[in-house]
Amino acid sequence: MDNIxxxxxxSGMTSHDVVAAVRRKLKIKKVGHCxxxxxxxxxxxxxxxxxxxxxxxxxxxxxxxxxxxxxxxxTTDTQDATGKVIGSNSTEAIDKPTLEDAILSFNGKxxxxxxxxxxxxxxxxxxxxxxxxxxVVKRDPIDIEIKDIQIVNVKDDEAEFRVTxxxxxxxxxxxxxxxxxxxxxxHMKSLRRLRSGKFYIEDAISFEDIL
Numbered sequence: 123m124d125n126i127x128x129x130x131x132x133s134g135m136t137s138h139d140v141v142a143a144v145r146r147k148l149k150i151k152k153v154g155h156c157x158x159x160x161x162x163x164x165x166x167x168x169x170x171x172x173x174x175x176x177x178x179x180x181x182x183x184x185x186x187x188x189x190x191x192x193x194x195x196x197t198t199d200t201q202d203a204t205g206k207v208i209g210s211n212s213t214e215a216i217d218k219p220t221l222e223d224a225i226l227s228f229n230g231k232x233x234x235x236x237x238x239x240x241x242x243x244x245x246x247x248x249x250x251x252x253x254x255x256x257x258v259v260k261r262d263p264i265d266i267e268i269k270d271i272q273i274v275n276v277k278d279d280e281a282e283f284r285v286t287x288x289x290x291x292x293x294x295x296x297x298x299x300x301x302x303x304x305x306x307x308x309h310m311k312s313l314r315r316l317r318s319g320k321f322y323i324e325d326a327i328s329f330e331d332i333l
Contacts, residue, residue: 125170125171125172125174126168126169126170126171126174126177126181126321127144127168127169127170127171127327128166128167128168128169128321128325128326128327129144129166129167129168129169129326129327129328129329129332130164130165130166130167130323130326130327130328130329131159131163131164131165131166131167131315131329132164132328132329132330133161133162133163133164134161134162135161135329136161137155137158137159137167138155140155140167140169140329141153141154141155141169143329143332143333144169144332147332147333148171148332150171150172151172152171152172152175153169153170153171153175154169154170154175154178155167155168155169155170155178156168156169156170156177156178156181156182156184156318157181157182157184157186157289157318158241159315160202160294160313161204162202162203162204162312162313163312163313163314163315164313164314164315165188165313165314165315165316165323165326166315166316166317166318166321166322166323166325166326167315167318167326168181168318168319168321181318181319182289183289184289184318184319184320185269185286185287185288185289185317185319186286186287186289186291186315186317186318186319187284187285187286187287187315187316187317187318188284188285188287188293188313188314188315188316189274189282189283189284189313189314189316190282190283190284190285190293190296190297190310190312190313190314191280191281191282191310191311191312191313192225192280192281192282192283192297192300192301192308192309192310192311193279193280193308193309193311194213194216194221194279194280194281194300194301194304194306194307194308195210195211195212195213195216195279195301195306195307195308196209196210196211196307196308196309197209197210197298197301197307197308197309198309200237200239200294200309201237201239201292201294201295201297201298201309201310202294202297202309202310202311202313203309203310203311203312205239205309209307210307211305211306211307212306213278213279213306215306216279216304216306218276220304221276221281221304222273222276222281224300224303224304225271225273225281225283225300226271226273227303228268228271228296228299228300229268229269229270229271230267230268231265231266231267232265232266232267232268233263233264233265233266234263234264234266234291234292234295234296234299235261235262235263235264235295236249236261236264236292236295237249237292237294237295237298238250238252238253238258238259238261239253240292242261244259244261249261264290266287266288266290266291267287267288267291268285268286268287268291268296269286269287269288270284270285270286271283271284271285271286272284272285280311284316286317293310293313294309294310294313297309297310298310
């Protein structure tokens, strides 16, 4: 079975958890994924099996599209809703046009500093493994591109937007940076991947259907 399988990843599972479950269920030794999704995130997870694993690097490099819900005024140590609150500020001075302008200003090529809670390596160790030990290291900024942002809804201290971005972009860091620009902080409340390259959420099957 040399296939590409598109899974709608449920929240609460790592991408590796999904790969391991599919490997066990389908009794396939070689299964990989093309683009990590955080445990809290849902949506398109591209799996490659057997000879199709040769396509992993190519498919992982594809643009991604997400639907993100961001909460302003609250900062967490993971930059998302799973983390510990480390800052809270009033959002009374942030009106809707100001919030929308801040979000849209992140369109284009830019530098982004990867979060400590990430799978990137530092001296051979994953950043999240260091973070769990309370170790914070300097991370070099990486080149990313926000290719499109479309605001879906803004209400009170939350904003929902669709974003298309290059490989390696951290949407929770994007939320964090938007909050920093606003001066009140922000974090990612939820995230759903709608597309990975040519594979859309409409192409995906639910994880439960695999079991």
